[in-house]
Amino acid sequence: MCMKSILGKNIxxxxxxxxxxxxxxxxxxxxxMKIFRELRRKGxxxxxxxxxxxxxxxxxxxxxxxxxxxxxxxxxxxxxxETEPSVQTGEPVVQPPPVRTIFRTPVSNPVxxxxxxEAQFYTIPPHEYKAMFPQDxxxxxxxxxxxxxxxxxxxxxxxxxxxxxxxxxQANYSHPAIRYVFYGxxxxxxxxxxxxxxxxxxxxxxxxxFFPKASNWVKNVKExxxxxxxxxxxxxxxxxxxxxxxxxxxxxxxxxxxxTQQKYQWSKREATEQGRPLLEVVEQGITRPKTATDxxxxxxxxxxxxxxxxxIRLLVAVDSVNSLFGRTVVRKPDRSMAYGSELSxxxxxxxxxxxxxxxxxxxxxxxxxxxxxxxxEKVDHRRYTRHEDNPDFYHDIEDHVSARAETFAPExxxxxxxxEYMDPYVPVLVEKYTEKEMxxxxxxxxxxxxxxxxxxxxxxxxxxxxxxxxxxxxxxxRICGPL
Amino acid sequence: MFRSLGMRGIWRTEKDPPKIxxxxxxxxxLLALSELLLQRKYCPLEVAADWSTQTASRKLWCEIPSVxxxxxxxxxxxxxxxxxxxxxxxxxxxxxQRASSLAQTPGNQRGPQRGRRRRDDGPAxxxxxxxxxxxxxxxxxxxxxxxxxxxxxxxxxxxxLPVRMGFPLNRGVQPDKIGNNELRKIPNFLHLxxxxxxxxxxxxxxxxxxWPAALETDESCEEHFPLEVITTDYxxxxxxxxxxxxxxxxxxxxxxxxELDDHARKKLLKLVGDRYDKETDTLTITADGxxxxxxxxxYTQYLLTVLYLEAWKTEPWEASxxxxxxxxxxxxxxxxxxNIVSTIKAIQEAEKGSSDVTQDEIVQNPDVQLxxxxxxxxKNQGEGSEQVQGYKDSVKRLLGLN
Numbered sequence: 001m002c003m004k005s006i007l008g009k010n011i012x013x014x015x016x017x018x019x020x021x022x023x024x025x026x027x028x029x030x031x032x033m034k035i036f037r038e039l040r041r042k043g044x045x046x047x048x049x050x051x052x053x054x055x056x057x058x059x060x061x062x063x064x065x066x067x068x069x070x071x072x073x074x075x076x077x078x079x080x081x082e083t084e085p086s087v088q089t090g091e092p093v094v095q096p097p098p099v100r101t102i103f104r105t106p107v108s109n110p111v112x113x114x115x116x117x118e119a120q121f122y123t124i125p126p127h128e129y130k131a132m133f134p135q136d137x138x139x140x141x142x143x144x145x146x147x148x149x150x151x152x153x154x155x156x157x158x159x160x161x162x163x164x165x166x167x168x169x170q171a172n173y174s175h176p177a178i179r180y181v182f183y184g185x186x187x188x189x190x191x192x193x194x195x196x197x198x199x200x201x202x203x204x205x206x207x208x209x210f211f212p213k214a215s216n217w218v219k220n221v222k223e224x225x226x227x228x229x230x231x232x233x234x235x236x237x238x239x240x241x242x243x244x245x246x247x248x249x250x251x252x253x254x255x256x257x258x259x260t261q262q263k264y265q266w267s268k269r270e271a272t273e274q275g276r277p278l279l280e281v282v283e284q285g286i287t288r289p290k291t292a293t294d295x296x297x298x299x300x301x302x303x304x305x306x307x308x309x310x311x312i313r314l315l316v317a318v319d320s321v322n323s324l325f326g327r328t329v330v331r332k333p334d335r336s337m338a339y340g341s342e343l344s345x346x347x348x349x350x351x352x353x354x355x356x357x358x359x360x361x362x363x364x365x366x367x368x369x370x371x372x373x374x375x376x377e378k379v380d381h382r383r384y385t386r387h388e389d390n391p392d393f394y395h396d397i398e399d400h401v402s403a404r405a406e407t408f409a410p411e412x413x414x415x416x417x418x419x420e421y422m423d424p425y426v427p428v429l430v431e432k433y434t435e436k437e438m439x440x441x442x443x444x445x446x447x448x449x450x451x452x453x454x455x456x457x458x459x460x461x462x463x464x465x466x467x468x469x470x471x472x473x474x475x476x477x478r479i480c481g482p483l
Numbered sequence: 484m485f486r487s488l489g490m491r492g493i494w495r496t497e498k499d500p501p502k503i504x505x506x507x508x509x510x511x512x513l514l515a516l517s518e519l520l521l522q523r524k525y526c527p528l529e530v531a532a533d534w535s536t537q538t539a540s541r542k543l544w545c546e547i548p549s550v551x552x553x554x555x556x557x558x559x560x561x562x563x564x565x566x567x568x569x570x571x572x573x574x575x576x577x578x579x580q581r582a583s584s585l586a587q588t589p590g591n592q593r594g595p596q597r598g599r600r601r602r603d604d605g606p607a608x609x610x611x612x613x614x615x616x617x618x619x620x621x622x623x624x625x626x627x628x629x630x631x632x633x634x635x636x637x638x639x640x641x642x643x644l645p646v647r648m649g650f651p652l653n654r655g656v657q658p659d660k661i662g663n664n665e666l667r668k669i670p671n672f673l674h675l676x677x678x679x680x681x682x683x684x685x686x687x688x689x690x691x692x693x694w695p696a697a698l699e700t701d702e703s704c705e706e707h708f709p710l711e712v713i714t715t716d717y718x719x720x721x722x723x724x725x726x727x728x729x730x731x732x733x734x735x736x737x738x739x740x741x742e743l744d745d746h747a748r749k750k751l752l753k754l755v756g757d758r759y760d761k762e763t764d765t766l767t768i769t770a771d772g773x774x775x776x777x778x779x780x781x782y783t784q785y786l787l788t789v790l791y792l793e794a795w796k797t798e799p800w801e802a803s804x805x806x807x808x809x810x811x812x813x814x815x816x817x818x819x820x821x822n823i824v825s826t827i828k829a830i831q832e833a834e835k836g837s838s839d840v841t842q843d844e845i846v847q848n849p850d851v852q853l854x855x856x857x858x859x860x861x862k863n864q865g866e867g868s869e870q871v872q873g874y875k876d877s878v879k880r881l882l883g884l885n
Binding site for chain 1: 817822823826830833858862868871874875879881
């Protein structure tokens with residue numbers, strides 16, 4: 001009895017050779033499980049994981065898997081790799097094979113990036129990286145670790161960011177600011193595309209207002225206090241101070257000439273007069289956390305005005321913009337949940353993503369993890385609120401989330417309120433790696449010795465890595481971790 | 484019988500016993516067989532002559548066309564002069580069928596052998612020999628409806644199918660049909676094979692009338708008989724002929740068959756709720772509240788009438804409908820429209836210094852119409868990749884990007 005005759009389709013059986021990835025299952029069971037599911041959706045049947053030499057059982061004998069199996073041949077690593085004697089021991093050290101494609105570009109200025117550099121890695125100069133992302137504030141946690149390990153910040157030049165950069169070039173800045181929304185499934189690199197655009201605008205001399213992970217302001221909030229001037233709203237001093245600190249570093253150059261346009265009264269005694277440098281307002285917020293949230297509001301308002309008058313170009317970059325709308329998981333003093341617009345920070349941020357100002361652009365990304373569900377839907381918030389910053393700690397959180405129907409489309413994630421607020425926007429899809437990008441990424445990891453197992457340098461090993469990751473950037477990074 | 488053949492005399496000499504013994508045994512059994520054949524009116528195919536009740540006996544097999552004769556001769560009897568030879572004839576009635584379908588007999592096929600009985604010779608007694616199951620003996624072109632004429636519990640020996648069922652243990656395969664209780668638990672339809680159904684139909688045909696010529700296609704059926712009433716009759720052997728489920732009446736109707744305008748249709752959909760299936764455009768009304776079928780049927784008719792009449796009424800409170808109450812997204816008057824109007828006004832102000840176009844002019848712009856269609860598609864048809872792409876294209880066109 002042939003399975004083909006019963007099911008009417010040819011079942012392809014893949015055999016993952018555990019000899020090449022011996023400890024894979026110990027590290028990230030989530031990633032292979034995800035791949036299993038993915039493959040099953042595609043119509044492949046993943047029958048059998050070969051754990052090396054196995055005792056022959058009846059069930060193994062009955063399955064004519066030799067005919068069906070696509071078996072990756074055992075890689076002959078010794079032949080492929082060059083051997084050089086190491087200095088210390090004199091023993092030959094296996095070197096990775098020379099990479100075949102050009103995976104790195106020397107063009108470090110994103111202004112000069114074009115389709116020529118597509119799928120190549122460019123290096124952000126270290127001082128610019130430190131200025132843009134002080135204390136790695138805003139980059140994805142896995143990328144942060146990668147930057148530490150490789151001692152360089154390399155981002156792949158990808159089509160979505162190039163697309164947005166071309167829009168930014170051709171846009172008319174006397175028109176209302178245009179909103180761009182990066183969207184895509186988890187782990188496809190939306191945030192890194194945002195960082196790329198951020199770098200582009202920084203190099204152009206724009207003032208950049210970067211709000212990384214706005215979802216952190218509606219979840220995991222340590223403390224709130226009633227607003228100084230509006231009893232309806234609540235301040236988040238800690239978040240505001242930390243944002244002001246990073247803003248002070250990242251925008252120090254671009255806003256140093258700017259001056260306040262009116263007098264701001266912080267308290268009975270403290271005030272910032274008209275015509276003072278804007279940095280003074282930032283300083284005020286950092287030294288007086290009580291006023292920090294209002295300072296953020298003032299900075300936002302001032303920069304918006306200045307951009308309207310054409311003095312500066314303003315980039316508003318908001319990651320996980322969908323958390324600005326709808327409900328939050330912040331408890332007010334009366335134990336009820338605060339609504340998004342009741343939090344001063346969110347309120348100010350929402351004013352920024354409105355297109356009632358000109359002289360700038362709004363680049364955002366929506367995230368599934370920031371999605372708190374639609375109104376009335378019964379959801380377990382803890383699933384989405386915990387471990388968001390530290391996905392390593394609970395590696396199956398992705399599985400939990402993807403157990404739901406996949407919603408990554410921007411309109412669904414923004415919700416009704418968000419769509420009414422953001423509309424019209426330009427959605428930009430961030431997809432999985434293409435073949436070219438995958439090759440480039442594998443070359444980069446090999447070059448950085450992130451992939452040390454010599455079996456993975458061979459063509460067979462690379463094929464397996466592609467197969468296991470399913471061309472998903474974050475999965476590839478995770479799978480390559482223990483190799 | 485044996486005495487007349489002089490068997491005792493022959494066996495007295497120990498020198499060359501087997502040849503004579505064999506012949507004598509054959510003759511004896513043949514005689515017995517012929518008698519049996521004459522007296523009784525059936526045709527036994529295996530006739531066993533057993534001279535002994537001893538265990539270690541030796542079998543001699545002779546193949547005669549259509550007759551298998553087994554002579555088992557006990558070695559221990561050779562030296563016993565005084566012991567009386569016991570003759571028994573075992574006739575296996577089942578072997579009648581067996582021989583017609585089976586070319587092989589179980590056990591050793593190598594013919595008569597000397598020495599002790601071998602392990603693969605099979606049991607000495609033919610009654611102990613394993614029977615070949617009935618299913619294996621079935622002809623391929625047999626008449627299955629007569630093998631399995633009525634509903635019956637699964638019987639492995641009568642079903643010539645490699646059926647398996649149950650939980651595979653020890654990483655093996657599912658248990659097969661023999662001794663499988665799971666297969667006995669479930670109902671089977673082995674009596675309702677296509678052939679059997681066809682025969683039933685052939686028989687029932689004489690009681691049927693011809694199908695109306697005007698109702699050849701499904702479409703014409705739906706056109707002439709838009710109402711579909713579904714009831715179920717139960718035939719059962721029990722103390723009562725009444726079945727409680729028989730009262731339930733289901734009414735099905737394509738909504739396109741009703742005469743409804745836009746308002747009436749939407750109101751009807753609101754009224755019926757989940758009784759309407761969007762995919763097939765079918766309204767299903769089920770009534771089971773009353774004890775009798777007739778009452779339930781009347782109730783469905785009443786419900787349908789009331790629904791239709793109510794749908795055509797326009798109540799004064801219907802004017803206060805909100806966008807949330809609507810099932811589909813209406814772009815006119817939505818925040819999306821206000822957004823796009825204000826954006827385009829701002830763009831024109833930036834270009835000309837002032838904007839004097841009215842909202843209607845903006846909305847009538849073909850680009851805005853395209854955008855409107857994209858938003859409506861996205862809201863009403865769900866966010867597939869085409870819808871998002873359509874929305875993106877229309878927004879890019881409006882904002883002058885490419």
